[in-house]
Amino acid sequence: MSTEALTAPSPPDTRLAARKRIAIVPAYNEERNIGRVIGELRAFDHGLDIVVVSDGSVDRTVEVAREHGAHVIRLPFNLGIGGAVQTGFRYAWENGYELAVRVDGDGQHDPAQLARVLEPVLAGEADIVVGSRFAGDPGYRSSAARRVGIRVLAWVVSAIARQRVTDSTSGFQALNRRAIRLFAGDYPHDYPEVEGMVMVIRHRLRLREVPVSMRAREHGRSSIGALGSIYYMAKVLLALFVGLFRRTVVPLEDA
């Protein structure tokens, strides 16, 4: 499928090499970061297929990603992070990938830490693993308002999940085929990380957090400003609340 696989050196882990695997990279106007992200993913594992989902980017994200040899899905307009990421999951599901990692196109997730995120999935101990900024060392720097928001959400999600969750907004994830199937079939639109966690729990998939450190963005701005934080919180909490009662698209017992 990918040309780079022909010249691949041995991947870091034989359990990894045995599986058909893909990195899903959502990107919105990340022409300055996307090339480096692809390079680092490949440095981590040459046999890893990479699909960049450009969410209506108006810069050269698509061209840069193609130049770096990634598969590129170009969405015709901005669907928002949920719609973009789900496109990647559908691609992974339809093309028979057994393992997927999700790494953001802005470079804040360090592919060198993927081994840690992948470990519980490879060991068969979890269906989905989330890299948490707060599970271990407190290296992550962000605005105070945002940290408080992340803490509150983590507390609410933990209560719903009856399982300790420290970082419900992290998009640094690894998934097995079961989890890929769930998200390909049904993925939240507005706050996919938080709502997705609740979905995973409802569908009785095994969720695990591992500590990671994230990098500050090198170029560009985050999609959420400090100003909208409270409004954001209110909407997320409403979405979470509704999500608890909502009809499920993917059958619960079958997921």
Add this chain to the structure above:
Amino acid sequence: MTPLKVSIAATIVSVLLLVGVFELIRSRRLRERYALLWLLTGVLLVVLSAWRGGLNTIAGWLGVRGYPPAVLFAVGLLFVILVLLHYSTVISRLTDQNVVLAQRLALLETKLAESERQATSE
């Protein structure tokens, strides 16, 4: 003061509106994003309908003499206008996206037809 029967009827109708909106969200026929204004409308109407003293006070502030439930009409109307305006922006965005989709699809069809023609002529 608002007649008791008016308060009771208004409260029941407002609660039904809230329940209806919630059921629509739950059954996925309405996205939260488009339900926020409706929920706000419902909550406000429930509060103003059930809290008779409050409605009376607000009517006093606004200089509504004689018939406080007029404030209920005003609030209801204001929110109907807001919801409609919101829908106009949503429809505009959908129209733009529809144009883009049609263009992308047409371009794709052309590309496919051209590459098929190329493949058969080779």
